[in-house]
Amino acid sequence: MILEDKSIQCCVCGTTFTFTAGERRFYASKGLTNDPGRCPKCRKERKQQNRGLSGSWSSYADRAKLSREFQ
Numbered sequence: 001m002i003l004e005d006k007s008i009q010c011c012v013c014g015t016t017f018t019f020t021a022g023e024r025r026f027y028a029s030k031g032l033t034n035d036p037g038r039c040p041k042c043r044k045e046r047k048q049q050n051r052g053l054s055g056s057w058s059s060y061a062d063r064a065k066l067s068r069e070f071q
C-alpha cells in the first residue's frame with residue numbers, strides 16, 4: 001500500500017491541513033480506515049474538552065461552564 005500526503009479540510013474550522021503519509025500509516029496501524037475530520041488543532045481542543053468532562057466536578061466554575069455548554 002502506497003501512502004501519500006493528503007490535504008483534508010477540517011469539519012470544524014474549515015482549515016485545510018495535511019494528513020501526512022506517516023500519520024496515515026499510524027492511523028492504519030491502529031485499524032482506523034477513515035480520514036480524520038478535524039485538523040490537529042481542533043483534535044487537541046476536543047481532547048482537552050473530553051478531559052474536562054471526565055475530570056473533577058468539584059469546582060463550581062467547572063459545573064457552571066459545563067451546564068452552559070450543554071444548553
Ligand SMILES: [Zn+2]
Pocket residue numbers: 010011012013014015038039040041042043
Ligand atoms: Zn479545525
